[in-house]
Amino acid sequence: MIKAIYFKKTDSLDESEGLIKIDFVRHINVIVGPKGGGKSTLFDLLASIKNGYLPSNVIDALKNHGLEFVKAEEFNGETILSSTLSKKNEKDKFNDFYKRNDVIFQDDPIKKDLNKSDDIEKEKYNYAKEIVQKQFDKVSNIINRIQNFYNMIYSLINGSHNSINWANTFNFKKTKDDLNIISHLNFSISKFKSLKDIETKNINKIIENSKEQIGLMKSFKENIDLTSVYKDDKFNSDYQKILGNIIENHNQLTQLLLNRNKLTKKIANVFDAFNIAYIRQINKIKELDYNNQGLKTFEKASKDYFANFAKQIIKLKKIFYELTNTSLEIKFDKEELEHTFLTYKMPQDGVKFDDDFIYDLLKIVLNTPKSEKDLYRWIHENQKETKSKKDFDQNKIINKISKELVNFVQVYADGYDYKTLSLGQRSIYGIKYKLKRSNNQDLFLDQPEDNLDNNTIATTILDLIQERKEQQVFIVTHNANIGILSNPEKVIVADLNNKINPYQEGKISLDKNSNDTTTTFYLEGGFKYLEARYIKAKGEN
Template sequence: MKKYSDWFKVDLHIHTDYSKQTKTNDYQGHFDINVLKGKLIENDVKLFSLTDHNIINVDAYKNYYSNYTDGDPKLLIGCEFDIEVPESHKTITYHSVIVFENDDFEDVEEISNKIEELYSKKGISKTERKITIDDLYDLFNEYNYFFIPHAGNTKSILDPYIGYDMKLCQQMVLLMPSAFEKVKESVRQTYNEGFDRIKTLDFQDKDDIPYINFSDNHNCNSYPCTNKNGDNHEFYCIKGQPTFESIRFAFIDPKSRIKKFSEVEVLMRFDNFLHSVQFENNPVIENTTLYFSPNLNTIIGGRSSGKSLLFNILGKKINNKKSQIEKYGLDITNAEVKSFLDDDYKPIINYNTNDIIYINQGDIVNYFENNSLKDLIIESGEIENYKVALETFKTKKSDLTTLVDKLIELYSELYDVLNSNFTFHDRDITSVLDSSYIFKGIVDIEDNTDSFQASNDLLVQLKYNTEKFKSNENWTFTLEELETIKVFTDLVDSKSLLFDNVTSNYKKKVEFIEGLKQIISDKNSNLDLKGREKEASNQRLLMLNKNIFNAFKIAKKVENHCALFENLVYGGIEEIRINDEVAVVLEVESSESIKAKIIEGLSNISSPNLSLYQVLIKLALGEMKIKNLVPNSSENLAKKTTTQVKGILDLFDKPIEYLKYSEDSTSKNNSPGFNSEKYLQTILKSGNSKIIFIDQPEDNLGNKFITEKLIDLLRDLKFKKQIFLVTHNPSIVVYGDAENIIMCTNTENKIKYEQFVLEEKEHQKEICTVLDGGQYIFEQRARKYNIKKLIQ
């Protein structure tokens, strides 16, 4: 038997040949309990009942009990009754299977005797046997039993009540530990709607009415089919241990604990979930082997009982970097683990990083405080979009760095030009105005070198790509299309020829002007002293003009570039959609002025209202200083500016991360509790991991969120992922219907780990002693109906 709640086949409606005593020709063939046992084992049925019509085959029960060994299918005492409803004044009866908690020799005889005495007192023959609900109450009020009527088929419980009092029928069913057998899928909705009208509001619109079908087998040799039509029975499964209490839990919570075998097959896990951990010869932990459910595993216990220790041991054993086992100072070398796919235990299991979610206590709130939601992004499968977003910010940083570098580069030119020679001497003026003659120079032709190179590159590319386009293997061309390509090729060729003429003429002009300059220079060098002096002065005048022109030209470039910094918004937002309700936002806030940061690095500011352009002009002219650096060179300005804007540029390396919710609010303006709820809900719903570890997920979560959202998430998710939760919250354990509960106790610094299941009564008591409010939660779990209201 597995130590955790797992699915097992159940068949609580099997006939023996005793049914022929009360229903003529009701059984086919010869009944043999050993043949049936073999068939049950062959079909992997773990729990069954023999339910003859209005009679109990005591001998079959005794035979089975006397030969029972551990591992055999477990047999509960049962009977199928014909039940009449005298108040309806109808002669028809309905069938209901009654299955008792009892499973021993004495009880079989006692229950059988009660049944026989009742019919004897009523003077009813075997073939006419029937019973009322009041008779059942009187006979079996000291027993625990299940009432499982037929519904939606022959001998349905509805038949006697139709036209009489259907609500009375529903109330009776609800007041008993009841399930429905033989219900067609098509009529379940009608049943649910009827029961919803008399359930309390908090249990309405829930899929919590138990429906379960059994074989109703009448020939053990052809088990599991019936004798009606020979069709193979579709087995149903119950989750838990093969016990009466497991059935009770299943009837209380059918959505989590009753499924067709075909549905269970779909839920079967074959991924590499964590199978077990083995502790041997540990100085602190008692020797034990813990087996893990592939579904929901909860770790509970009192203070310092070893809950988080076990959590971190498992983290270490799956090689998760977030395990904090080191803080315990405990040698766990002898603890070994095994995964579902492993044959033997090993010191460590290496899972892929994206297979595991591992959240320590307090991590979720820390994610927001540290502005890092990367774990959520990875788990949601959006890591590539995250990388793209980070690259976008790197590009923005590069663009901003280029903008600042360009400013320094322009300042360098401005600094050089403003510190150039702007002097024109009196002697030069006299020489320029002298009557001596000279040969005047010719203005240079515009330099088209870059333009010509770009045009030439374009023509080369066009010709190359046109040929590649024509010969591409992934498409073909019609004759008309080929003609279009030829026309375009001819156009490119004609432009190329024209361009050759333009460059040739330009080259001739350049050569002509350069030759003419040389002639003028030669002639001027042969002039008299006055003429040569006038030539020199004219050259200095040309240089002065050039310096002045360059000063204005550079100043204008600086002014235009500085304008970009005046109201520069350098940050940005990148949004990564996780699901319809939540997005992760990466943001760099443009909270500081780059202009202000640059100016902060300077001294002797004459006015706070100066533009950056005015500041740089004054700096280049020496009217302002760079703090702690001399002179005002571009190199020193670059050093100071780098220091000043470093904090802003660093923002792009780690953008602020926060959640944006569908209601247009964000985690920046919500409480830690609300954000934790949204984070946990998102990472559970959107995840693509295989195993989830969370230490105390209820931290910072509201009870309403836990009971209304988290529980439903866990109940759905646990059949898709293996979950480990350290928790103090009874709702998570009980309403979450945990398949495996690990109880941690610490006695005189010796830690003991035990495995519990919810369907074990003794385990329920211990769970209640550890979890505050546990008893209340167990009681509420079964509180579907307002009993006082029904009785009234």
Template structure:
């Protein structure tokens, strides 16, 4: 793989450029080294100065052999060299002419042919002091155009000797700039005087790019890279790329500083198995466009990106089964997708996901088993095909959730935890919901047993069996005591087990706060002493529990020793009407029931405690919902402050339609009338309010309906009390609700809105142009998109050529599918092969492209405008 390919692997990039380089072929060039080592030293200096683009511009001279040799060396180092010449106009102005490769390739060296023609009859024109040529700018351009190959002009050192502003003044200067030939001037070099530069642009009626160059003739190799710098964005080392960069200088030329990527981004995706087996796609941190005919696999790649990053399909996604089906169809069983990410800290992670399994996350090739994607990378904002034109009632809420959901995650996590706590409390309460009837049954059992015992008392049986009755009662009490100790010991064990690890951890801090951490260590030692005391309590409690076991064993033994005596008494008492065993059974029932009553009393206290806890949790949950709303509103206010045509309003718990639907769903068949549903909805904000005060239902429903309402409410209690009545989100475009606009207006508003969200790093949309006209795409979407590059990554699948071409896509992926395999050619917008794909796929091929081009050239734009 060549170095040049690596440079543009992730799309067009910013390279340091030098537009005014001299070499050993220049008469003034200072070089005293070995001639056969010149090329190596020259390219090494370019590399040392991090120059990625250079234009060789010797004074009135082009040495083809030297240039070809230098260019070959430069290419191996990932440096693009372009042929040029520093040319002396008749006016004494020096210009830099940059040529397409076709000028020197082939049998004729057209560059030297032009130079010879320009200096016809003039001797030593490539020697100091360089004489002026026979051509003024107009004549030079005519001579260049006559050859018929591509070129452009850069005005050299415009504020210095032989520069435009040194040689020309006043009307002459204005005429020079306003002449038609000046259209071939795309840039000026070494422009230091802002007033002069603005004058030039005003006369030219356009912005002229500013570039820099070493002009290193006198300084030789060592002077390369000295002075001010320019960065140029290109996607290939060809003439057209450099020419276009200068014509789009607002976005492709950067003086002084190299623009840095500020956003996190998806760096690449590769595949193992399936239809894309062994395919790798590298992405630019800026604009990426996937192109291809319908059914070529564009949507499949985007859906696999979504799937690999764990982004679920929205509940309102258009055709979710189809979108999930694309993933299965392409990946196949056992297929793997691998995504490389770069986060905002410039840390690189790799996500590997086998179809149907959980992803694995790697950093530096080391598996990170205990982290999720959320911990390393904010999910992209993702819209699948037709999602932006979705008119579902929940679209607005879904859109906001996609945009700012990550900022709401902390409070949403607390909400989820609180819901689980509420569900647990309700579960515990339901276990205790029959206490009243259980208590009544137990009290009745005691009274019935007492009544039956009266006959035994009258017959004197109670007195005769008193001793055995006491034994049974005492054994029951000691057993109960032993059970209590066992629970106590178990709680001690759980407490120690739960916190033992805490005391084994080391606590260390930075050297900056070492004194404070010494205090922490001492505190930890003190606490550990107290914890060790609890362990000793457990040891002594275990011993005590054993003692109780011994006592229990003794009383059982004592009772066993009196077994014959008890049997004798029973035989004496036993008659056809009196069974002494039944007497003992009734006494045991009373004793057990009394113990059960005590447990019921404890449970009643527990139920009261649970109800109080539930009330507190419901209050907490409501406050968390309010906190979520406030955060949401703050984010929305920030969005609204961007002064966009699109505004958002958020209303707390105002999706009354959803509350009404839930009411009808739960209480269907209860006989409640429509008007009663509406009255309940207007009376209560949500189900928590009904739980807190259900008395208002008595004036809305009849007695039977109230009973049935409360029964069902209790049946679905955990679901209802954790049910959130959604906030209502209203999105307006030009002060009119979004759902009242046409699909085209709606889509354009949403795309512009998405582009305005600077907090998001990655935006992925499948066919954003759907429902948009070309004028809207260019005037609003593309112009805005170009401004944002470098702060957000875009990955679009599109059928509209305006997006990759006018959007100046840093990376273009051309997709194709032949029912057996899918392919994805990946290149930059400047790459000739990529341009070939764009023409074939998006313009209908050469014939259609050229036919349309010819028609447009015939049309008179001025007449059309009239």
């Protein structure tokens, strides 16, 4: 607790002139004075001394008025010399005040933006993670689906089909042209490629034929238009039917071409994925020595392998579609977290995640392609030899879900959604929040009345101050309810423009037979105006 602080005048020619001393009491100390008189300068000095430093704005403000801080005395008998304190700029002072629970300063964000506090955001995350852990069954479904997709991707990439016995099927008799085993193995892939090329050639032929047919249809229509002079009613009717059939055939053919092209693309995608996996199987056995028997069931087994590979892709595509094209909704059971004066809840109607978030979860366990919405790109990206396989880390997925849930956490103050509170309501909860967390620390309050009406001040703030009976409290205020009804044991009038006595002790006097004190003047405007307000409020003439 600070018992007194000392200043010296730097612009005085009288070296014998003593130090300026300001005494304080163990409980409530109120600081009043004119605007720009140095109230906040004194406040910043006291709060900074408590944390072992001097802020540059205080040093400069005192210097501009011919003053310099010398030392502070504490009630325990210790002395704090100016030379022992570190220096901080105004930005660092602001950050220090903002983090501390024993300081509420003039522009403190806690007065209006409590929900942006780092502590609150951290508490929201802790709450979200606690919800996920307690109600794991609510998120286990999505985690299991992601793991199933993960396992199928790598099973498709690395697995071999049971119909091919890779140790015994590829037995070859040495042929007269001395073909090696790799030539025989690659023959199957070449055959698959040949089938694909034939299919592509057929589709291209259909495309050319369709173009020619469309041209004939258009030419026929033009010829009909040229002979329109010979039309009669029956001819017109037949013409409309023929034209309708032409249009219908054209549309059907166009759709057929579109479907054929899609099919070709699917075949190409499946073949590309299969080709990579198949070559891997070849590489596993190419060094083995087979010299006894001819090729037995290689071609049939390879076809079976390809068919099974395609079936796995179909299953994988279904899982991929269900993951990324259906909305993920989680509805948690009622679970609240009480934190000081705030309560955290999840929305009653559940939480919905979009497909972009599902892709973010997949990125945690799989190598990510440039096109996230293309299944084949996921397969190809994770087939690459240059890419290392990621482990399936369930905890990373849980952490990601918890971080995303923070955006849905609702913060309540006394049953009201914090976002809907007025600036005054936020301010009072901000003050309560810091005071609650300050425990038994001494308090430094600079204009706690900001954004608050006098009734709230009288019924709430005063009680909070009076509760701190065992702590030292410093209050800068312009509010009469705080300055007078908090029952301060010491009042300091700050006026740095007063060269003789920049900081002096004030007295509270409401005796109408006595002259106004400086304290009464600054907090009430003087007894004359206090009495006038009283008469008006009572409805007297």
